[in-house]
Structures are given as C-alpha cells and as structure tokens.
Amino acid sequence: MADRSAGTEVISINDLLERVRQEGPVLNFQNDVVGIFDPALAVKVDKANTDQHTVPDSLIDYLGLRGAAPPVAWREVRALLSEQGGRLAAPEQMRALYLRMHAFLSRRCGAVQDLSELSWWAISEPLLPLLIDGMDARDTDALIGEQKTRYSGIVLQDFGVFRRLLNLHLSRRAARTVVRHIKRRVRDTRAHDDFLQSLLPLVGRIGVDRVAYLISTVLAGMSGLPGITAASLLYALHRFPEWQARIRAETTALPLETLYTLPMRELPCTSRFIKETIRVWPGLFALRRPAWHDIEAEGVSIKKGAAYELSSYYQHHSPEFWDQPDVFDPDRWLPSRRQPNKGAYVPFGFSSRACIGSAVGHAQLVLFCALITRDFDIQVQAEPAPWMKLEGFAIPIDFKGVVTPRAGAG
Numbered sequence: 001m002a003d004r005s006a007g008t009e010v011i012s013i014n015d016l017l018e019r020v021r022q023e024g025p026v027l028n029f030q031n032d033v034v035g036i037f038d039p040a041l042a043v044k045v046d047k048a049n050t051d052q053h054t055v056p057d058s059l060i061d062y063l064g065l066r067g068a069a070p071p072v073a074w075r076e077v078r079a080l081l082s083e084q085g086g087r088l089a090a091p092e093q094m095r096a097l098y099l100r101m102h103a104f105l106s107r108r109c110g111a112v113q114d115l116s117e118l119s120w121w122a123i124s125e126p127l128l129p130l131l132i133d134g135m136d137a138r139d140t141d142a143l144i145g146e147q148k149t150r151y152s153g154i155v156l157q158d159f160g161v162f163r164r165l166l167n168l169h170l171s172r173r174a175a176r177t178v179v180r181h182i183k184r185r186v187r188d189t190r191a192h193d194d195f196l197q198s199l200l201p202l203v204g205r206i207g208v209d210r211v212a213y214l215i216s217t218v219l220a221g222m223s224g225l226p227g228i229t230a231a232s233l234l235y236a237l238h239r240f241p242e243w244q245a246r247i248r249a250e251t252t253a254l255p256l257e258t259l260y261t262l263p264m265r266e267l268p269c270t271s272r273f274i275k276e277t278i279r280v281w282p283g284l285f286a287l288r289r290p291a292w293h294d295i296e297a298e299g300v301s302i303k304k305g306a307a308y309e310l311s312s313y314y315q316h317h318s319p320e321f322w323d324q325p326d327v328f329d330p331d332r333w334l335p336s337r338r339q340p341n342k343g344a345y346v347p348f349g350f351s352s353r354a355c356i357g358s359a360v361g362h363a364q365l366v367l368f369c370a371l372i373t374r375d376f377d378i379q380v381q382a383e384p385a386p387w388m389k390l391e392g393f394a395i396p397i398d399f400k401g402v403v404t405p406r407a408g409a410g
C-alpha cells in the first residue's frame with residue numbers, strides 16, 4: 001500500500017496480494033521505497049533500523065549550546081514509557097478514565113451528531129490526565145488544542161491555510177504548557193501517576209526541551225489511533241447488533257469495580273470482538289519509515305535515506321495468514337478455532353516500535369465497549385447509511401446519531 005499523495009502509485013489490497021504472490025514479500029516501490037510484506041522479516045528490518053535510533057537533537061544541540069552528552073537510545077525511552085503504561089492500566093486509573101469518558105458522553109447526550117467525531121473525542125480527551133497529572137482547566141485546554149490539530153489533520157484532512165495557521169498557534173501554546181509542567185515537576189518531590197513521571201529521570205541527561213519533545217510524541221500517540229479505533233468499534237457495535245447484545249450481557253453482569261480490573265476471562269465476547277475489530281480495521285494500514293542507517297536483514301538491503309513500508313492492513317487481510325480474511329468473525333479467536341498467523345497480527349504495531357500505550361489503549365477499548373453498552377444507548381440514523389471509508393485508515397462516514405443515557409444504568 002503506497003503513499004496516496006499525488007505523484008505516487010496507489011496500490012489496492014488486491015493488487016498488492018497479487019504482486020506479493022508473483023514477486024514475493026519484498027517489493028520495490030517508487031521513490032526508493034521497499035515494501036516488506038512478510039511478518040517476520042518486517043520485524044527484523046524494523047528492529048535493525050530502530051536498534052540504533054536515539055532521541056533526536058533539538059535546536060539547542062544543533063547550536064552547540066549543550067555540552068556533549070551520550071545520546072539516549074530510543075529503546076530506553078520506550079522501556080520507560082511502556083513500563084509506566086503497564087502501571088497506569090491499574091484499576092484506580094481505569095476507574096478515573098471510565099468516569100472521564102462517561103462525563104464526556106453525558107455532556108454530548110441528546111443532539112444528533114457525528115458518531116465518529118464523538119468516539120474520537122470520547123477516547124482522546126479523557127487520556128490527557130494520564131499524560132500530565134494535575135493540569136488545571138486552562139492547561140488541559142491547551143493540550144486539547146494540540147489534539148484538535150491532530151484531529152483536523154488526520155481525520156478531517158484539512159490542510160487549508162487558515163487551519164495551518166491556527167494549528168501553529170495551538171501547537172505552540174501546547175508546547176509552552178508542556179515545558180512549564182516539566183520544569184514544575186522537576187522541582188516536585190511527589191510522584192505522579194502519569195507518563196511524564198517516567199521521563200523525568202531523563203531531564204538531567206537530555207534537557208527539558210528534548211523531554212518536551214518526548215511528551216509531545218506520547219501526546220501524538222494518544223491523539224490519533226485510539227480515537228480512530230474507538231470509531232471503528234462503535235461502528236462494529238452498530239453493524240453487528242448480535243455482538244452488541246452479547247457484549248452488553250457480559251458488561252452488565254459485572255459490577256463496575258470489577259470491570260476496572262479488566263477481568264478478560266469474564267469478558268470473552270468483548271475480548272474477541274475487540275480483537276476482530278482491530279484486525280479487520282487496524283488503526284493505521286501502512287507505515288513508512290526512513291532508514292536511519294544502512295539496513296541489512298536476511299538479504300534485504302535498504303540504504304540510509306531510503307525508506308521501507310510495513311502494512312498491518314496487508315498482514316491482517318492476507319489469505320496466507322487467515323481463513324476468509326475479509327469476513328468479520330470474532331469467533332475466529334475462539335481457542336478451538338485459532339489458527340497460527342505467523343506474527344501477522346499487529347494492531348499495536350511492529351515489536352521494536354510497537355505502541356508504548358497498548359496496555360492503556362487496550363484497557364480503554366474494553367471500557368469503551370462497557371460504557372457504550374451498559375450506560376448509554378446510541379440511535380444511529382438510517383439515512384444516509386453509514387459506511388466505512390478505507391484510505392490509509394478506517395473511519396466510519398455518514399455515521400450520525402443520538403446518544404442517550406440508558407434507563408436504569410448506574
């Protein structure tokens with residue numbers, strides 16, 4: 001799946017499947033891009049590239065204003081963030097997250113609205129306190145501003161001049177807020193339950209500006225794929241009412257306090273449904289990375305400065321790894337039916353660059369299903385009929401409806 005911007009080739013999944021069948025899993029695309037469509041090879045190439053990656057220099061480094069210090073490996077940053085992500089998926093944090101999502105949806109009850117937009121924001125905005133704990137309303141609003149820039153670019157694909165100027169202003173405001181909080185937190189002796197806490201030990205080594213860059217990377221991670229995935233989940237709940245009923249039965253059978261502990265064994269249908277939704281509609285169909293240095297892996301050579309492309313959508317839809325790959329069938333995840341997929345299932349990315357927020361992200365998807373099925377009713381407008389736009393990522397279109405509190409929910 002190549003970049004769809006003007007001047008580059010557009011390859012449909014069927015063309016791609018055919019090309020891989022004929023030419024093998026390594027394809028040469030235009031503009032020095034190598035496509036890797038074998039799951040194990042994709043992981044090796046990505047790892048070879050990432051292993052030497054370090055936190056990029058900032059303007060201060062380019063100007064030589066910081067003394068020479070050993071670079072910090074991206075791996076180290078990822079380890080700090082992933083461990084913190086695991087801790088943040090604890091029941092106490094999940095309770096607070098659920099209540100924030102609940103409050104968000106309650107505020108949006110009663111009016112006809114775009115349900116993709118609603119899902120995106122119901123997931124993205126409540127994540128912000130997990131990035132930086134203790135922000136006041138003004139600072140939260142500044143970070144919501146950054147999320148607006150992401151929403152306008154990714155979902156609305158609005159790149160008009162006015163939007164760009166507005167985004168510049170919003171991003172600068174958010175960046176100033178982040179820097180202020182980092183400086184404040186360096187002086188704070190109390191530990192906070194947020195992603196910033198895990199990066200504070202790096203401030204002395206790489207400076208406030210580069211830690212601010214890392215925080216903005218996590219903010220970007222929070223402000224795209226989680227929301228897109230939530231929109232797909234809501235769409236799947238609407239498209240497959242029998243699954244909605246099964247999930248409702250599971251989530252209403254459990255007290256909320258138990259749900260916050262994410263007892264996946266007691267939520268088997270919810271679990272299969274989420275797995276299948278992010279298989280059929282993975283957040284990001286393909287990703288393209290520059291080679292930061294020469295890469296050699298199993299006979300594949302990619303020169304520094306060239307690029308390679310990996311595709312979760314291809315891997316999730318290839319008949320080499322799945323029976324009837326295009327059919328939405330959560331029961332394919334039943335233990336009795338599971339088939340080996342050779343590592344093709346990558347909804348949270350490829351291992352060396354996989355999502356550092358997957359623990360929180362997955363937990364939030366479970367809570368979102370619970371919230372939608374047990375606490376709210378969604379009436380989707382029949383006309384025009386909702387449909388799934390598949391262009392780089394999946395987003396439901398013409399997906400309009402009304403959210404109301406569910407009678408008897410509490």
Ligand code: HEM
Pocket residue numbers: 078127217218220221222225226229283284287346347348349350352353354355356357358360361362365
């Ligand atoms: C359903 C929820 C989520 C999904 C489906 C998802 C998916 C992904 C995927 C596919 C990648 C790999 C992108 C790439 O390789 O370029 C990724 C990376 C990342 N995600 Fe997530 N994500 C989710 C939630 C989150 C959350 C909640 C956070 C933050 C708390 C987060 C932070 C990140 C970051 C920082 C990266 C970049 C990692 C790196 O560059 O090494 N994600 N995510």
